[in-house]
Amino acid sequence: MSRIGKKPIQIPGKVKVDIKGAELTATGPLGSLNYTLPSGLKAVIDNGILNISIEEKGKEKLLNAIHGTTRANVFNVIEGVDKGFSKVLEINGLGYKAIVAGTKLTIEVGLSHPVIFDIPKGLTAAYDGKTNTLEIKGSDKFLVGDFAAKIRRVRPPEPYKGSGIKYQGEHIARKAGKTAAGGK
Secondary structure (H helix, E strand, O other), X not given: OOHHHHOOEEOOOOOEEEEEOOEEEEEEOOEXXXXXXXXXXXXXXXXXXXXXXXXXXXXXXXXXXXXXXXXXXXXXXXXXXXXXEEEEEEEEOOOOEEEXXXXXXXXXXXXXXXXXXXXXXXXXXXXXXXXXXXXXXXXXXXXXXXXXXXXXXXXXXXXXXXXXXXXXXXXXXXXXXXXOOOOO
């Protein structure tokens, strides 16, 4: 069995988890999320602790491969409706900025046109002009990470000056620029 898959999940007091067949629904302060368990895996709640186990005998080797991943996904659903997830992007460059207006996010990063994104339902974006950081928050970890990756793809950081959009704390391998030619 998977070591991660065997770990029990403690359900916080503010979160309610319902299991109907293979459909798991978690409801908490930040909303509600659903997750469908793969066939052959079973979730059981006992005294506020959720365990995921392999149900079908004879297919342990096949199901063992997804046991830990399923447990991690269920944990992220429960954690998301309780505390939520966030990604912080740093926007570095002369004149680079972002503007959040309602459900639209406009990014100006030295292109001939501003890039406009629709903020997905369930996510919020906040731009701090003093620190040039854009924070994406939401309860669905996949959706937060996917939206942050789409924004970063507009202008990835370049290795010479480091200008572009990067994750907070991300290390960019820097290159030395051209040096003056030696005397002849």
